[in-house]
Amino acid sequence: MAGRPSRELGSVMSSYLPGVTPSDLSRCLPGYVVETLRKALPYFENKIQGFAMGDALLTGVETRSSSPVRLLRNADGQSNIKGLYPMGEGAGYAGGIMSSAVDGMRMAEGWMAAGS
Numbered sequence: 672m673a674g675r676p677s678r679e680l681g682s683v684m685s686s687y688l689p690g691v692t693p694s695d696l697s698r699c700l701p702g703y704v705v706e707t708l709r710k711a712l713p714y715f716e717n718k719i720q721g722f723a724m725g726d727a728l729l730t731g732v733e734t735r736s737s738s739p740v741r742l743l744r745n746a747d748g749q750s751n752i753k754g755l756y757p758m759g760e761g762a763g764y765a766g767g768i769m770s771s772a773v774d775g776m777r778m779a780e781g782w783m784a785a786g787s
């Protein structure tokens with residue numbers, strides 16, 4: 672937030688393995704992303720106190736919430752490549768943990784019912 676790399680971790684301990692190294696995100700991300708994060712963090716602080724605290728860690732970078740492409744599938748769930756049943760987020764039919772899981776279950780159940 673201050674435009675300089677953090678030197679050490681503060682009160683927030685990360686459970687991420689293999690561990691985290693403080694850095695300046697502007698060295699890793701495009702300028703417009705860094706600028707948007709800089710504006711968004713104080714905004715979220717108003718909604719969730721502590722979100723933008725000085726010791727907060729940004730560990731994973733998620734730049735969009737769902738796949739930008741969709742592998743089309745027919746009513747049986749099969750793509751135009753015979754035997755390929757795209758499902759979940761990468762296939763473009765889900766945008767999160769729950770919807771990906773449900774899409775996978777739905778496809779697997781349909782697949783089993785069809786006796787494939």
Ligand SMILES: Cc1cc2nc3c(=O)[nH]c(=O)nc-3n(C[C@H](O)[C@H](O)[C@H](O)COP(=O)(O)OP(=O)(O)OC[C@H]3O[C@@H](n4cnc5c(N)ncnc54)[C@H](O)[C@@H]3O)c2cc1C
Pocket residue numbers: 731732733758759760761765766767768769771772
């Ligand atoms: C940083 C981050 C934060 C997120 N936060 C949230 C959140 O808070 N809430 C939410 O709902 N969603 C969140 N998501 C999105 C969510 O994680 C995904 O939508 C969901 O995990 C997609 O599930 P999936 O089963 O379709 O794919 P994945 O979970 O990506 O599973 C695909 C699997 O296929 C394996 N694989 C890939 N290639 C091969 C291969 N060639 N051979 C064998 N295996 C292979 C991979 O190793 C992986 O295990 C987040 C995503 C990220 C990256």
